[in-house]
Amino acid sequence: MSFIKNLNQESIVLAITVVMFALASLLLPGFFSANNLVAIVRSVSVLGILALGMAMIIIGRGIDLSMVAIMAMSVACYLQMLNSGMGEGSALVLALAGVLAIGLINGVLVAYADVPAIFVTLASSSFVFGFVRSQLINTDAVPVPSGHWVEILGGMRFMSIPVEVFLFAGLALATFLFLRYSKWGRYVYYAGDNPEAARNSGMPVRPMMVLRYVISALIAFIAGILTASSLHSINTRIVNSNLLYDIVLITVIGGIGLSGGKGGVRNVLFGAALIGIMLNAMTIIDIPLLYQNLIKAGILLGAIIVDGILNPRDEQTAQQGDI
Amino acid sequence: MAFRERLQAWRYNTIPDHLIGEILTKRWTDNAIPFIALVITVAAFGSAIPGFFRPYSLQESTRQLGEFSLVVTGLSVVMLGGGIDLSVGSIFALATFASVGTFFIFEAPVWVCLLAAIATGVVCGAINGYLIGFLRLRAFLTTLVTFIIGRALFDILVVQYGAATQMSFMSSDLWDFIGDGTLFGFSVPVLTAIVFALITHIALTRSRPGWHVQAVGGSRRSAHNAGIRVRRTVFMTYVFSGFCAGVSGFLMATRLSSAGPGTGHGLEILALTAAVVGGNSLGGGRGSVVKGIMGAIIVLVMTNGLIRLGFGTGTNQMVLGIMLALAVTIDIRWLKNRHKVLNEVYVAPVYLKMGKSESAEPGSGSAYSLNNxxxxxxxxxxxxxxxxxxxxxxxxxxxxxxxxxxxxxxxxxxxxxxxxxxxxxxxxxxxxxxxxxxxxxxxxxxxxxxxxxxxxxxxxxxxxxRRSLTSIVDDxxxxxxxxxxxxxxxxxxxxxxxxxxxxxxxxxxxxxxxxxxxxxxxxxxxxxxxxxxxxxxxxxxxxxxxxxxxxxxxxxxxxxxxxxxxxxxxxxxxxxxxxxxxxxxxxxxxxxxxxxxxxxxxxxxxxxxxxxxxxxxxxxxxxxxxxxxxxxxxxxxxxxxxxxxxxxxxxxxxxxxxxxxxxxxxxxxxxxxxxxxxxxxxxxxxxxxxxxxxxxxxxxxxxxxxx
Known part of the structure; x- marks a missing residue:
């Protein structure tokens, strides 16, 4: 009985991951090979990096639906400026300034105007995409100028492992250290668990919230650079794809409760591993992309239902307007 | 009387600034901002686009408006009950496909197509309602996910059967009439939208289930404690929203006679923006069908207008994003600060010079002198x-x-x-x-x-x-x-x-x-x-x-x-x-x-x-x-x-x-x-x-x- 009692989402996900990995290795030809394993890790690196930012926001009881838009559009903007002959430094500074501005707007609207995060970021996602697409660039895809460091980054290998894997690992470690050992990192949990109490006990809840949205925007920019480096271009249509839901899927399935205050980097890693293996396996089995979307969305729904059962809300405790 | 005092008497006794406070106490002031926005939008685009008000042009845009208003009406009801439904876009698309498929592939009569669309809508709505109402999941994320699932299903269906619907030679006068004809000068979608809006409005304001929806949205906890079946009420709002999206999808099917990858694309954010811009409050309790329809007109005029004015890809998303953020922020701030503003301006003192009275002091000898x-x-x-x-x-x-x-x-x-x-x-x-x-x-x-x-x-x-005609406050x-x-x-x-x-x-x-x-x-x-x-x-x-x-x-x-x-x-x-x-x-x-x-x-x-x-x-x-x-x-x-x-x-x-x-x-x-x-x-x-x-x-x- 104690085993079942101790069963939580994290261990279930870990068990499923292991089982899936074992099954895939046994049944799927070419799954358990060094190349494929590297490909799996590589494929989830960008997703994982985005999920780290999302996780930090969700732990603080928020959500950021604008990550994919920021990721694609900031990099598209940056590359467009480079292509039109702007200097490296000024282009980077401008792109980063834009990223910071959007993060700040998100954060300020959520923290100080008390607008639900989900609406703010939905609106800013739409705005960022629309603004950049209509005002700043004129094609869907923007290529990386040849010989640029972003291109070189994509080709870099260390012990034959692509560099983004190390970047993912480094960011995961940094996030882990921040959340676990820094004072503001611990505050994220308190603010997520009970924002009123955190505020009453003197934590700078609102500035911290702004900071989180800024960090998540910056993380999105990094993820965008990595995407561009491996594909040698950035396609803005990615904003309309299901990438955003994959990020939410990783965080939620890893066991980070949507009501905030729970989870950590470990959950992101487990979630990323499960999703990475699943996506890879589905590709090897040759399931069409449309069906993959259906399966992923189905799993996400399942994860949300489980989350709802594990962290139940009822008429007495549910907060008004908490949608 | 000093000049200053005369001036004060004039200023405070003749300028009716107490009316500001009285107007602010009215619930209809909530509608003022969206209504002004509506007038400005229509006027601006009407003057910028040549031929905007020409009957043919209006006819075509109102067809789309009818379909869109239906969806927004459903969404407004869900929002009034304290939830949100992002899946309307995919329900709409699935319903469109259901009618198109039933008509062209199975060559069924038109009423069967309508039933198929409604059934699709109601089933999808019931799934949402079950998850959110009975399992108490978070409305936003849950409907976001059911939206993706619905969309994925729709994409698969279109790939599989899209060609089959194109090959059919099926036709029906009724089908064409619904899609193309007019009744008393109104197109069918507009009439449907008006009928739906009227029924929904009456149901919300004058029937028990409607009151229950408002009560649940206004205060879930109090509604629960008052014995209202909160879960069932929430469930029903999603079913209704699915129903509306289903009917709307059917109308769309008759109008275009096809369902493609673009059907209902981006509809969810359009509908959400419309509902919020119209003044429906997030988190429920405050909202109405009229607000939803005002928002629908604003959003549709604006997005269609931008396209007709020739702005490029992305402009719509940009404008929608700004509108959504602005509307949500105004809504939240207004809700939060309205009573503060009201407290600030409601008390509007007037000038009075009291006449001098006889003393009431004990022992003063006057008739009023107080004793013990x-x-x-x-x-x-x-x-x-x-x-x-x-x-x-x-x-x-x-x-x-x-x-x-x-x-x-x-x-x-x-x-x-x-x-x-x-x-x-x-x-x-x-x-x-x-x-x-x-x-x-x-x-x-x-x-x-x-x-x-x-x-x-x-x-x-x-x-x-008797109510006096000139009083603003209800006297x-x-x-x-x-x-x-x-x-x-x-x-x-x-x-x-x-x-x-x-x-x-x-x-x-x-x-x-x-x-x-x-x-x-x-x-x-x-x-x-x-x-x-x-x-x-x-x-x-x-x-x-x-x-x-x-x-x-x-x-x-x-x-x-x-x-x-x-x-x-x-x-x-x-x-x-x-x-x-x-x-x-x-x-x-x-x-x-x-x-x-x-x-x-x-x-x-x-x-x-x-x-x-x-x-x-x-x-x-x-x-x-x-x-x-x-x-x-x-x-x-x-x-x-x-x-x-x-x-x-x-x-x-x-x-x-x-x-x-x-x-x-x-x-x-x-x-x-x-x-x-x-x-x-x-x-x-x-x-x-x-x-x-x-x-x-x-x-x-x-x-x-x-x-």
């Missing part, structure tokens, strides 16, 4: 009572009074030690009077005029009078019915002290000092209520004169007593009998010697009289100071005054110790004794009147000896 007689009064129900505003005695000498707790208490004669709750009214009973049949008639604060029969049956006599409702008296013919004359404040906010009314008090009459023969006089500064006590031809009523914040003739040659006229008393006048009652007792609820002070000449100061005071620091009428000293029909003051009594009867709101003479009530007191006083008729009672004075 009332401090010797005995007490009844000390510590048991809270707020006996008025007291009255019946033929058997039992004593009745109202309490703050909404009850009428009866003290038994002869010693008034024993008491019982005579009746529970539910509101604060103020004025009391017995009619000929010993029914107790009472003015209940904020509720109206009530009758309590001797066997304790409580009946409402009147709660409203049909009685906000502060205060005192009453009954004429020999049975008509009940009573006062409603203010139109702008509730009964417990009387101190705000005193600070504002605006004349909104009324004298009303209730006719028991036909149950009608009429307004006789209006525009007095806090009408208060009413007393039928001994001759039965006229009545006295007091105007508290002006310290006056007026006489109104109900019969005789002067019928219908009013005259001021006593001006400029040193105290604020309250209830008036008959005395045994053919004169009248009148209570002072407090005394005028030079400081407050001065402040009445400085409305700007009072305005600043209510805005900047906490309520404890406000200057308002002194109610720590009151008294009782006796006057006769000529308006001469005969006697004045007070309690200078302030221990027993600091403020007096009523007094009733009965068999040589005076029973004294006070709205802020914790007792009824009992005072022996020197030289009074020991057999005189109010009941015999009004209605004669017992038959």
């Amino acid at each position: 007689k009332l401090s010797s009064a005995q007490h009844i129900g000390l510590g048991e009572l809270e707020g006996p505003e008025d007291v009255i005695l019946d033929r058997d000498d039992h004593l009745y009074c109202g309490t703050r707790h909404g009850e009428i208490i009866r003290y038994f004669a002869p010693d008034y030690k024993r008491s019982e709750v005579f009746a529970h009214v539910g509101g604060f009973p103020l004025g009391l009077a017995f009619d000929k049949d010993q029914n107790l008639i009472t003015c209940v604060g904020a509720m109206g005029l009530y009758k309590i029969s001797p066997d304790r049956e409580v009946t409402r006599l009147s709660a409203e009078t 049909a409702r009685m906000r502060d019915p205060n005192d009453l008296d009954i004429a020999p013919d049975g008509k009940i004359y009573f006062t409603d002290s203010t139109k702008r404040y509730d009964a417990h906010e009387w101190m705000l009314d005193s600070i504002e000092n605006r004349g909104t008090g009324r004298l009303l009459v209730y006719d028991p023969k036909d149950g009608s209520t009429k307004t006789l006089l209006d525009g007095y500064r806090y009408t208060n006590g009413v007393c039928m004169a001994h001759d039965g031809q006229s009545l006295y009523f007091s105007e508290s914040w002006r310290s006056r007593i007026h006489r109104y003739w109900i019969a005789g040659p002067k019928a219908g006229t009013v005259e001021c009998v006593i001006k400029d008393m040193p105290g604020y006048t309250d209830n008036i009652n008959r005395a045994s010697d053919g004169t009248y007792w009148m209570a002072w609820l407090g005394m005028r002070t030079p400081s407050f009289d001065l402040s009445l000449r400085h409305p700007d100061m009072r305005k600043r005071m209510t805005r900047r100071l906490p309520q404890d620091d406000w200057l308002f009428p002194n109610i720590n000293t009151g008294g009782i005054v006796k006057f006769d029909d000529s308006g001469t003051i005969i006697q004045t009594m007070g309690d200078l110790t302030g221990q027993n009867h600091p403020m007096v709101t009523s007094m009733r003479e009965h068999k040589g004794k005076l029973f004294i009530g006070g709205i802020l007191n914790n007792r009824i006083g009992l005072f022996d009147i020197e030289g009074a008729d020991p057999n005189w009672t109010g009941m015999t004075s009004y209605w004669g000896e017992k038959a």
Whole structure:
């Protein structure tokens, strides 16, 4: 009985991951090979990096639906400026300034105007995409100028492992250290668990919230650079794809409760591993992309239902307007 | 009068800035911002786009508008119930495909296609509703996920069967008519949208399920505690939203006869923006179908207009993003700050120069000079009572009074030690009077005029009078019915002290000092209520004169007593009998010697009289100071005054110790004794009147000896 009692989402996900990995290795030809394993890790690196930012926001009881838009559009903007002959430094500074501005707007609207995060970021996602697409660039895809460091980054290998894997690992470690050992990192949990109490006990809840949205925007920019480096271009249509839901899927399935205050980097890693293996396996089995979307969305729904059962809300405790 | 003062009097008494506050209390002000936005949008795009208002152009855009409004209507209902539905886009697409598929592949009749679309919508809505209503998942994320699932399904279906629908040669006149024809000049989608909007509006505002939706959205917890089935209600809102999206999808199918990858693309954010821009509140409780439709028109005109003006890819998303963020922020801030704004602007003081009064100081020798007689009064129900505003005695000498707790208490004669709750009214009973049949008639604060029969049956006599056409605040409702008296013919004359404040906010009314008090009459023969006089500064006590031809009523914040003739040659006229008393006048009652007792609820002070000449100061005071620091009428000293029909003051009594009867709101003479009530007191006083008729009672004075 104690085993079942101790069963939580994290261990279930870990068990499923292991089982899936074992099954895939046994049944799927070419799954358990060094190349494929590297490909799996590589494929989830960008997703994982985005999920780290999302996780930090969700732990603080928020959500950021604008990550994919920021990721694609900031990099598209940056590359467009480079292509039109702007200097490296000024282009980077401008792109980063834009990223910071959007993060700040998100954060300020959520923290100080008390607008639900989900609406703010939905609106800013739409705005960022629309603004950049209509005002700043004129094609869907923007290529990386040849010989640029972003291109070189994509080709870099260390012990034959692509560099983004190390970047993912480094960011995961940094996030882990921040959340676990820094004072503001611990505050994220308190603010997520009970924002009123955190505020009453003197934590700078609102500035911290702004900071989180800024960090998540910056993380999105990094993820965008990595995407561009491996594909040698950035396609803005990615904003309309299901990438955003994959990020939410990783965080939620890893066991980070949507009501905030729970989870950590470990959950992101487990979630990323499960999703990475699943996506890879589905590709090897040759399931069409449309069906993959259906399966992923189905799993996400399942994860949300489980989350709802594990962290139940009822008429007495549910907060008004908490949608 | 100094020029400055004249200017102030002009400024504060003629500029009607109290109307701003009254307008803000109206729920329809919520609609003002979206409505202005609507007018501006239509005007701007109408003038920018050539031929925008041409019938053909309107016809085409309204077809789309009809479909879109349907979806937004469904979403508005969900939002009103406190949820959100992002999956409308994919439900719409699936329903479109369902109708197109049934029509072109199975070649079924049109009504089957409609059923297929509706079934698709209802099933999808039911799934959402089950997950959110019964499993209590988060609405936003859940519908986001069902949206992706629906979209993925739709994409698969289109890839699999899209070609088959294109190959068919199926056609039907009815199908084409729905998609293309018009009825009385309106296209079918527009008519459907109008019918749906009407039905939904009526259902929401005038039916039990509609009220349940509003209650759940307004306060989920209270709705649950009130016994409303919250989960089922939430479930039904999603089913309804799915239903609307289904019908809308069917209309789209008939219009385009195909379903492709672009069907319903981006509809969810369009619909969400429309619902929020229209003014539907996130988190529920505030919203309506009309708001949804206003938002739908704004959003559709804007997005279509941008396309027709030739703006490039992405412009729509940009504008939608800005609109959504702006609308949500305004909504949240407005909801949060509306009552603050209202508090800031509602109190709008006016100028008044009170007349100089004779001194009430003890020993000053004037008729008003206060003494210490009332401090010797005995007490009844000390510590048991809270707020006996008025007291009255019946033929058997039992004593009745109202309490703050909404009850009428009866003290038994002869010693008034024993008491019982005579009746529970539910509101604060103020004025009391017995009619000929010993029914107790009472003015209940904020509720109206009530009758309590001797066997304790409580009946409402009147709660409203005729609405005046020029008043913004609802003046049909009685906000502060205060005192009453009954004429020999049975008509009940009573006062409603203010139109702008509730009964417990009387101190705000005193600070504002605006004349909104009324004298009303209730006719028991036909149950009608009429307004006789209006525009007095806090009408208060009413007393039928001994001759039965006229009545006295007091105007508290002006310290006056007026006489109104109900019969005789002067019928219908009013005259001021006593001006400029040193105290604020309250209830008036008959005395045994053919004169009248009148209570002072407090005394005028030079400081407050001065402040009445400085409305700007009072305005600043209510805005900047906490309520404890406000200057308002002194109610720590009151008294009782006796006057006769000529308006001469005969006697004045007070309690200078302030221990027993600091403020007096009523007094009733009965068999040589005076029973004294006070709205802020914790007792009824009992005072022996020197030289009074020991057999005189109010009941015999009004209605004669017992038959």
